[in-house]
Amino acid sequence: MRTMFFTQAVDDALAQAMACDPRIIVIGEDIPLLRRNLLVRFGPGRVLGTPISESAFLGAGISAAMAGLRPVVEMYMVDFLGVCMDALLNHAAKIKAFSGGKWNAPVVVRAPCSGGYGDAGQHEQSLWGWLAHIPGLTVIVPSTPADAGGLMLAALQCEGPVIFLEPKLLSESWLEFLGSGGRKTVQYDIPPKGMRGPVPKRWEPLPIGKAEFRCRGNDITIVSVGVGVHRSLEAAGSLKAEGISAEVLDLRTITPLDREALCESVSGSGRMLVVDEDYEGFGLSGELAAVLLEEGISAKYVRVCTKSTIPYARRLEDQILPSVERICSGVKELCLQ
Numbered sequence: 001m002r003t004m005f006f007t008q009a010v011d012d013a014l015a016q017a018m019a020c021d022p023r024i025i026v027i028g029e030d031i032p033l034l035r036r037n038l039l040v041r042f043g044p045g046r047v048l049g050t051p052i053s054e055s056a057f058l059g060a061g062i063s064a065a066m067a068g069l070r071p072v073v074e075m076y077m078v079d080f081l082g083v084c085m086d087a088l089l090n091h092a093a094k095i096k097a098f099s100g101g102k103w104n105a106p107v108v109v110r111a112p113c114s115g116g117y118g119d120a121g122q123h124e125q126s127l128w129g130w131l132a133h134i135p136g137l138t139v140i141v142p143s144t145p146a147d148a149g150g151l152m153l154a155a156l157q158c159e160g161p162v163i164f165l166e167p168k169l170l171s172e173s174w175l176e177f178l179g180s181g182g183r184k185t186v187q188y189d190i191p192p193k194g195m196r197g198p199v200p201k202r203w204e205p206l207p208i209g210k211a212e213f214r215c216r217g218n219d220i221t222i223v224s225v226g227v228g229v230h231r232s233l234e235a236a237g238s239l240k241a242e243g244i245s246a247e248v249l250d251l252r253t254i255t256p257l258d259r260e261a262l263c264e265s266v267s268g269s270g271r272m273l274v275v276d277e278d279y280e281g282f283g284l285s286g287e288l289a290a291v292l293l294e295e296g297i298s299a300k301y302v303r304v305c306t307k308s309t310i311p312y313a314r315r316l317e318d319q320i321l322p323s324v325e326r327i328c329s330g331v332k333e334l335c336l337q
Helices: 006-020 036-042 054-066 078-083 085-092 128-132 145-157 172-178 227-240 259-269 284-294 314-320 324-335
Strands: 002-005 024-029 047-050 070-074 108-113 138-140 162-167 196-199 212-215 220-224 246-250 253-255 271-279 300-306
Touching (some): 002 006, 006 036, 024 054, 047 054, 078 085, 108 145, 128 253, 128 271, 145 162, 220 259, 220 324, 227 246, 259 284, 271 324
Parallel strands (some): 024 047, 024 070, 070 108, 108 162, 220 246, 271 300
16 A cells, blocks of 8 residues: 555556556646656657646647547636636537537546635635536545545546546645745645545546545534545544534535435434535535435534635635534534534
């Protein structure tokens, strides 16, 4: 068993896949620098830098996918999908349905997401609820290096468009870019067990749409993805000392959603708290509640989400993003009812 950082695991799985499948290419802004190890190994014909035009290089990636390649298109941040959403929303996501299955766009869009370091609402969004709302898209949000590599391999084998989101506070390359905590103007709370972890000697694809129980408990189910999983585990540890047994369910993929694992857990606990760095309204947290209602499961429910535009001031940002304190408070609210 090897140990790797989060982004290192994604790149390692990607390299393994590229060695096996010559159709896989990587394109995007500054990619020869960001993926220099892949560039050295596979050359500029498969690791391509582009101008700063998201509409151009995402459009090119989708066209290349339709023509038979397996592109990985990198966005600097998920927020910048707003610049090129037409290609994703109106073309990649719909081409299979519109062509009666004759065409598809097997493209992986890789993008950092989430906040917690003071970059405000144009650079720290999560947006997986917005993306999962679009039929035809698969949306993946890993929380560990092992999951990140295995799910990247699975994404590369999908026959349709996949959004692969990487939480920045789990990414060693992003933290290095931010100054690794050494710059006095940049402060952030890194989940203690998120950045580095054990990975397999050889990558195997993980099942897409299969959630993972990170810890078991009887009193309440805490559901999350990405950094929220680590915040939830930290909260579960604190709550255990107070006599509250919390179960933490890591969805791993937003769509397809593991309804079975969700219903199994909440049926047993009778309580659900959703930790979601994405916006509260019309998003993942509401969808999970709807799933329970559709399955006839009655449960007490609280959500800890981002309620409005993320402010630039760190003090205000800390108040609006999900935190261990907010999770513990929500759990106690439910368990004391």
